[in-house]
Every structure is written in C-alpha cells, then in structure tokens.
Amino acid sequence: MYRVGFGFDAHKFAEGGKVILGGVEIPFELGLSGHSDADVLSHAVCDALLGTIGAGDIGSHFPDSDPEYKGISSLVFVKKALSLVRAEGYEVGNIDSVIICERPRIAPHVQEIKDSVSKAMGIDDKSISVKATTTDKMGFTGRGEGIAAYAVVLVDVR
Numbered sequence: 081m082y083r084v085g086f087g088f089d090a091h092k093f094a095e096g097g098k099v100i101l102g103g104v105e106i107p108f109e110l111g112l113s114g115h116s117d118a119d120v121l122s123h124a125v126c127d128a129l130l131g132t133i134g135a136g137d138i139g140s141h142f143p144d145s146d147p148e149y150k151g152i153s154s155l156v157f158v159k160k161a162l163s164l165v166r167a168e169g170y171e172v173g174n175i176d177s178v179i180i181c182e183r184p185r186i187a188p189h190v191q192e193i194k195d196s197v198s199k200a201m202g203i204d205d206k207s208i209s210v211k212a213t214t215t216d217k218m219g220f221t222g223r224g225e226g227i228a229a230y231a232v233v234l235v236d237v238r
Contacts, residue, residue, distance in 0.1 A: 081237045083170065085131025089123035089138075090220070090228035099227070101179060101186065102193035102210065103155045103200060108184040112227060115144035121179055121193065121210070122154035124231035128175070129161035132235045133168045155200040162201055170235035174207045177231040180221045186212030 097111020100119040112118035126138045135141070142149050142157050162172070175197070179186050186193075190210050198205035215222040 082173070083132040083235050085128040085133075085233045085235070087124035087127030087129075087131060087231040087233075088228070089120040089127065090226055091118040091120050092220075092226035093224070099184060100154070101189070101227075101229075103153060103196040104189055104193045106184050106186070106189055116142070116149050116152045116154050116157070119154035120227050120229040121177060121231070122158050122197075124177060124229040125175060125197065125233065126154070126157045126161045128231040128233040129158065129165050129172075129235075132170060132233055133165055135161075135164055155196070158197070158200055165235055166238075169237055171238045172201065172203050172207065173234040173236050174209070175231060175233050176209045177211065177229060179210065179212045179227065179229045180215060181212070181227040182214050182217065182222055182224050186210075 091112040091114050093110040094113035099106040099108045099112055100117045102121045123138055193210050194205045194208045197208055220226055221228055
C-alpha cells in the first residue's frame with residue numbers, strides 16, 4: 081500500500097540568523113526568520129511525512145509557542161515525523177523537493193543538502209531529490225523577500 085504526502089513552507093529573510101536548508105548552512109548576507117532554525121526544506125519534508133499518515137501538520141506537533149523548539153534544528157522535526165510514519169508500518173520510498181528563491185544560489189549545495197537529509201533520516205540519498213528554481217523575479221521569492229520549499233513524500237508498507 082502506498083501513501084503520498086505533500087508539504088510546503090516559506091520564511092522571510094531577516095537581519096541576523098542563518099539560512100539553513102536540509103540541515104545545511106548556506107552562506108548568505110541575510111538569515112531566515114522563524115522560531116526554530118527556519119529550515120523551509122525540512123519543514124516541507126516534515127509536513128509531507130505527516131501527511132502520508134494523516135497526522136496533521138508541523139505546527140500541531142511542534143508549535144512555535146513552545147520554547148522547547150526555539151532555535152532547534154528542524155531535522156529533529158523530520159526525525160520525529162519519520163518515527164511516526166514508521167510506527168504506522170510505513171517506510172519512505174522517496175522524497176521529491178523544490179526550493180524556490182532568487183538568492184542565494186542553491187545548486188552548489190544540493191548534494192550536501194541531500195547527504196544531510198539522507199543521514200538524518202537513515203535513507204539512501206538516491207531516494208531524495210532536491211531541486212532549486214526561481215520565480216523569474218515574481219512574487220515574494222522573486223523580490224528576494226524569502227525562501228519557499230515544496231516536498232512530496234511517497235511511503236509504502238514495510
């Protein structure tokens with residue numbers, strides 16, 4: 081039996097902080113604003129994982145009102161969501177994701193991001209796709225106001 085989950089997240093740029101994507105720090109003059117590390121890719125993957133088992137969204141499991149999650153690595157959320165998926169008897173088949181921003185350039189970091197997510201989840205990096213695109217200067221990402229990410233996760237019965 082297969083199940084599919086879809087996730088989306090976006091964070092705005094802010095002075096200070098860092099840009100973290102899939103647990104990897106990407107050099108940039110601005111950071112992403114958020115309660116945790118504002119890792120939009122990990123948040124999208126987490127939501128997609130939770131979606132495969134109908135378990136709500138990242139905010140219902142890891143609310144930004146909880147001080148426990150202040151500044152935490154979002155890969156912690158991914159690992160916890162994955163444990164819920166596995167507890168239901170499913171295993172990740174693959175992850176397909178897209179990071180959307182004009183800057184910083186993501187392409188030079190794609191393999192490092194895949195390796196980081198792969199290690200955190202204990203799955204083969206060949207099961208993870210990370211792509212990057214722009215919106216040709218349209219919308220909030222096009223104006224350089226922040227970064228967005230989409231993720232789709234396929235799981236199947238172990």
